[in-house]
Amino acid sequence: MMPIQAVIGDVCRLVLLLVILSACSPPLAAAEDPSLIVSRFREYLRINTAQPKPNYREAVDFILAQARSISLEAKSFEIVDGKPFVILKWPGTNPRLPSVMLYSHTDVVPVEQSKWDHPPFEAHVDEEGRIFARGSQDMKCVGMQHLEAVRQLKRSGFEPIRTLYVVFSPDEEIGGHDGAEKFADSEAFREMNVGVVLDEGLASPNEKYRVFYGERVPWWLVIKATGAPGHGAKLYDNTALENLFKSIETIWRFRTSQFDMVKAGLKAEGEVVSVNMVFLKAGTPSPTGFVMNLQPSEAEAGFDIRIPPTADHKSLERRLAEEWAPIWRNMTFEFKQKASVYNQHGEPVITATDSSNPWWALLEEGIRKANGLVGKPEIFPASTDARYFRLLGLPAIGFSPMANTPILLHDHNEYLDQAEYLKGIKVFESIIKTYTSFVGDSSKESLRDEL
Numbered sequence: 001m002m003p004i005q006a007v008i009g010d011v012c013r014l015v016l017l018l019v020i021l022s023a024c025s026p027p028l029a030a031a032e033d034p035s036l037i038v039s040r041f042r043e044y045l046r047i048n049t050a051q052p053k054p055n056y057r058e059a060v061d062f063i064l065a066q067a068r069s070i071s072l073e074a075k076s077f078e079i080v081d082g083k084p085f086v087i088l089k090w091p092g093t094n095p096r097l098p099s100v101m102l103y104s105h106t107d108v109v110p111v112e113q114s115k116w117d118h119p120p121f122e123a124h125v126d127e128e129g130r131i132f133a134r135g136s137q138d139m140k141c142v143g144m145q146h147l148e149a150v151r152q153l154k155r156s157g158f159e160p161i162r163t164l165y166v167v168f169s170p171d172e173e174i175g176g177h178d179g180a181e182k183f184a185d186s187e188a189f190r191e192m193n194v195g196v197v198l199d200e201g202l203a204s205p206n207e208k209y210r211v212f213y214g215e216r217v218p219w220w221l222v223i224k225a226t227g228a229p230g231h232g233a234k235l236y237d238n239t240a241l242e243n244l245f246k247s248i249e250t251i252w253r254f255r256t257s258q259f260d261m262v263k264a265g266l267k268a269e270g271e272v273v274s275v276n277m278v279f280l281k282a283g284t285p286s287p288t289g290f291v292m293n294l295q296p297s298e299a300e301a302g303f304d305i306r307i308p309p310t311a312d313h314k315s316l317e318r319r320l321a322e323e324w325a326p327i328w329r330n331m332t333f334e335f336k337q338k339a340s341v342y343n344q345h346g347e348p349v350i351t352a353t354d355s356s357n358p359w360w361a362l363l364e365e366g367i368r369k370a371n372g373l374v375g376k377p378e379i380f381p382a383s384t385d386a387r388y389f390r391l392l393g394l395p396a397i398g399f400s401p402m403a404n405t406p407i408l409l410h411d412h413n414e415y416l417d418q419a420e421y422l423k424g425i426k427v428f429e430s431i432i433k434t435y436t437s438f439v440g441d442s443s444k445e446s447l448r449d450e451l
């Protein structure tokens with residue numbers, strides 16, 4: 001007969017062992033073979049959705065099949081013909097709370113095939129585990145990570161309190177006018193009662209993930225100079241080209257002052273006004289090129305200017321009228337595009353990063369819980385679809401979980417390391433848990449709706 005204490009001791013040990021075992025490998029959450037997860041990503045990358053002729057049909061079919069395999073409610077629809085959206089829904093236990101929307105675009109930018117070491121739509125994996133493909137960073141990785149995170153959470157038995165939407169949209173790479181812009185204004189979007197949006201960010205060359213709370217807006221400026229035409233041999237003042245070049249010199253000094261602040265580490269790229277000359281147009285055409293002994297009466301230059309929402313754009317407009325294209329120098333200007341830095345309420349189009357926006361702290365918490373590091377909030381240097389949701393006054397955060405990765409979006413040989421991709425799925429699992437379990441502040445949210 002065993003002493004009773006020994007029996008109790010054995011039972012305790014057995015219970016302890018079972019607890020440890022179940023903690024190590026909960027039966028529902030048995031980890032999936034990572035190579036399967038990566039192979040699904042590669043399958044998505046192989047669908048050629050490059051502008052200007054993206055194969056949206058195939059992408060939609062693929063996403064719908066993925067949704068079926070994890071029993072997610074799914075629907076696909078077009079607002080503009082041939083430009084489909086897919087919306088996947090994971091209903092929360094409290095559908096009255098505003099929902100969480102994870103957003104990605106399915107299209108990618110074109111490639112110069114010959115400049116790639118591996119074909120851009122084969123998703124080749126090299127010995128180091130790098131997956132080469134157009135869209136591997138921008139942003140098919142994020143769309144698939146959203147889906148894979150949901151897949152893992154469903155397997156683990158997790159139940160969201162808030163409803164979660166995973167949205168795939170068309171046309172971001174050509175401005176989103178037939179995509180996100182119309183979607184943000186649609187009944188379908190209003191019915192989703194979205195409380196927060198996660199959209200794309202950028203890769204980070206260091207160990208800290210980058211997070212974006214706003215973006216610069218494009219001002220596409222054309223300045224035009226006129227002047228008396230004359231013989232190419234004659235020296236005289238105020239030719240069209242002389243007038244234009246005075247402006248270009250001034251603009252260039254401004255460009256240098258902005259760039260110097262970035263180079264000195266005083267400001268981030270998204271915090272300065274960038275100015276780049278994109279065309280120069282002058283001269284009198286001849287059958288063999290240009291007339292060489294004639295000074296033209298007109299000259300033009302085009303600039304892509306990007307303004308941070310926090311910049312003093314009034315002073316910039318003054319600078320433009322007084323120095324860049326002054327009427328007294330016989331200059332005129334026009335904007336090919338001039339986006340507003342304000343929303344309809346007259347506020348800068350940015351997402352708050354302080355305590356007035358609980359979603360910011362929750363995002364950082366979610367990332368930290370997955371052992372990720374977060375950099376300081378940034379302004380996205382170019383445009384993303386997030387602006388259409390920010391314009392509605394919704395919090396929208398740009399985040400693509402790619403640390404220790406060179407920034408290769410729109411570049412040749414775009415790639416993402418498969419280990420980094422898999423890590424990103426864990427990060428999104430953690431964020432989804434944090435976001436969809438958040439019930440506080442619902443009074444504040446409904447207040448926003450009433451305002």
Ligand SMILES: *[C@@H]1O[C@H](CO)[C@@H](O)[C@H](O)[C@H]1NC(C)=O
Nearest residue numbers: 226227238239243328329330
């Ligand atoms: C502007 O145009 C007027 C009229 O042609 C001319 O008299 C004047 O010198 C020009 N000024 C400059 C700065 O080009």
